[in-house]
Amino acid sequence: METLMTKDEFLGPTGHVAIEVIDQEKSMYRVHFPTAGSYHWPNTDLHFVVRRPVTIEIEFCSWDPFLDMIDPEENLTVAGPLFDIKAEPGAVAAVYLPHFVSLQGEYVDISQFHVAHFKEEGMLLEEPARVEACYTVLENPSFSPMGVLLRIFPIARNFISINSIVMLYHHLRPNEINFHLYLIPNDCTIRKAIDDEEKESQFVQIRKPPPQAELYLGSRFTVSGSKKMEIMPQELELCYRSPRKTQVYSEISVGHLESNVRLQIKNKEDGTVVWEAFVRPGDLRPAAALDPPGLTGAPRTTHFVDQYRAQLVARVTSVDPILDRLLGKVLSEEQYEIIRAEATKQGQMRKLFSFSRSWDRACKDRLYQALMDIEPYIIKDLLGNRDSGGH
Incomplete structure (x- = not known):
């Protein structure tokens, strides 16, 4: 049984709790919580509060097989990842399911958040106990394939801002450097799908800060750089695409990086810079990426x-x-x-x-x-x- 890296462990009342990989290809995991308490998986933002020791199985799912169960007249849209969770009945006091909707916007009505359960008899909608900045909370949950939906009325659809991230990857070639730049909703299942695909192609992630402003689904953005480079396409749309589908990205090619390069994403409508970052020669690494200091688990006298x-x-x-x-x-x-x-x-x-x-x-x-x-x-x-x- 393969164990995930330290950064993918749950954090709980007794420290790190290891996660076992049941099936890497299907993104199926198992974790045993040794005592009652609160446990959080930082890389996914899944959070469980358990009453007693319990083993939980978690599968990352795609919404695709279930979308036909959603009546278009309900005006429900995907607002977070979908998980298939299995646990002993009654052992879990609460589950915090991540969502990527920004609650700061004036058009967001938290009463319109729902958790969809997909069962043999069809889709059931459950009202959460509460909605927090990054979570929708269910108390005394029952489990099935489940995820967060938001009812957005057509008039407000283009005014709902979301928590988004930029994922930037690079690959060193003999005569040039290639970058892949993604602008996506902050959904762990999409992030994992991108990361898996990029690693297969020997691309290495460069971690940069998230966008500087609230972004809206359906908005279009232009990608540019501070020196001569080829960018294709130069325009990206912020949209939700299933993790089973290939995510849209801009491919950027540049010669040898002898000095810093600035990358920018601008709102196509008004030219506002919503994200920018410097790529320095020191950011570039071969495919055998290193873990950041402090997270490798190596002993240190002073953190x-x-x-x-x-x-x-x-x-x-x-x-x-x-x-x-x-x-x-x-x-x-x-x-x-x-x-x-x-x-x-x-x-x-x-x-x-x-x-x-x-x-x-x-x-x-x-x-x-x-x-x-x-x-x-x-x-x-x-x-x-x-x-x-x-x-």
């Missing part, structure tokens, strides 16, 4: 976030999205509000580190990953200083 506490307090400015990543996984609602109440960014970071004194390594790993995703240049600069002997 990265402890070693560079002062520098992080002084330099991190994007505190809110970091707190959002940690809420419910590392930080409680009360701790979250206490940190947010601080008047300055430095004050917020100091307060965050005051809570980190009681964290285990897994919690610090989670903060490190949030910093890598949101403030990557600071982290890479600190890592560069460390590797060169600086302090």
Whole structure:
């Protein structure tokens, strides 16, 4: 039985909980929770609260076989990944199913979120106990293929913003570098399908921050670069495509990268830059990718976030999205509000580190990953200083 990498483990009350791969091709997994408590799978945002030790099986599914069960007149649209979950009845007190709809928009009505269950008798819709920023919560759930749907009335369809991500991959060739750039809803089943396909082609992911603005399904965007490069296509549409289908991406070709390159995604309608990132020569790696420091499980006397506490307090400015990543996984609602109440960014970071004194390594790993995703240049600069002997 194959075990996933450390970054794909559940985080629970006793630390990391390993996930077994039942069938890699079908994306079927098994996990045993050894005690009652709350367990979170960071790479998927699945979250379980269990009453007692229990073994749970999870399969990543596609909506395709079930879409015919949805009446078009219901105006229901896919709002998150679909999972087939199996667990002993009564053992799970709550399940948090991820969704990718931004709740900030004025046209989003949380009463229109539903969880679809697909059973032999057809589709059943369940009203969730509550809807949170990234989750739809079911209490005392029963399990079947299930996922989040949102009722969107036609007049508001183009005004629903979603949480989206950019996935960027590269492949080193003798005379050029090829990039694949994706703009997709933040759906773990789509992310995994892309990652699997890119790895098969020996492409390596370059992690960059997410888009800077709220994006809308159906909007069109242009892709451009700061130096001479071939881009095909130059236009992308933000849309939901089943993980079973090939995702649309822009292929970018450039010669040897001797200096930084800026990549941008702009809203086609008004030219607003919604995402940009520098690709540096140091970002490029061969297909045998390395795990980021602090997440490999290798023993260290001092964790990265402890070693560079002062520098992080002084330099991190994007505190809110970091707190959002940690809420419910590392930080409680009360701790979250206490940190947010601080008047300055430095004050917020100091307060965050005051809570980190009681964290285990897994919690610090989670903060490190949030910093890598949101403030990557600071982290890479600190890592560069460390590797060169600086302090």
